[in-house]
Amino acid sequence: MLIATWNVNSIRTRLSQILDWINQVNPDILCLQETKVMDNIFPVEPFENLGYSVEIYGQKSYNGVAIISKIKPENVRKGFYSSTDSDQNIEVFLDQKRLISADISGIKIINVYVPNGSELGSNKFEYKINWLNCLASFLDEQEKKGELICLLGDFNIAPSNLDIHDPKKYKGGIMASEVERNALNNVLKGRLIDSFRIFEKNSGHWSWWDYRNNAFELNKGWRIDHIYISKELTSKLKSCVIDSLPRENLRPSDHTPVMINLELNNINVDSFEDEDNFYEI
């Protein structure tokens, strides 16, 4: 099962590029960020015509996330939610559409567009850290329910200096600070694994290149788009690939797709009960 994430920086501007990529790669699940469009004018039909279900959570101009899936998702939820009434933090984040989740093939897919944060010390930076803390609480609750999780999207954080083309230049700055890395680690808590680092231990692999200063041509990038999976799923993980080709397109997104291959093809979704599998909840 191919699961991909891609910050497309406007679904309407990038539509033909996304459809081309789907036709070439044939992903089972494609999670999008920065769709930048209200739900009532999201181009749903082109994806449905390719056999996908489309779940969207967007707004005008900014943010916006979507799950495009061959298997119809269940329990689709938009934004943070909690089964306990105590979590009043959630109300604060309703105006920015940055998270959509759904159950697909026994895995809870959590698609996120983490705030950028602008610069350390700013109000936006505080929002970013608060948002990540809320995500940590959200995952705590999912873990308590025994969910198998795939948390993926644009995190706007380079997890280590290996994930920045010039770590000295950007040391301690936005997307590279210890505060952000600690907040991210508090989300992961060792229970979620960075798929890419299972296969690649070296630097030099990027998922985002700034539009400015010829950054792509100079290969001055960052790895800020990630696919984290529950520990229990790592034995099923066959690959994690950053596909940099779409960044070469005319009028590209500044991000490029990241995808994993999870070997779930021996699983019959219709007969979970008959299977003696670790992923049962």
Place this chain on the structure above:
DNA sequence: ATGGCAGAAGCATTCTGA
């Protein structure tokens, strides 16, 4: 310290991103 590049909104220019 600033700008550089891009998209949306909307028609000149501002806001936001990373």
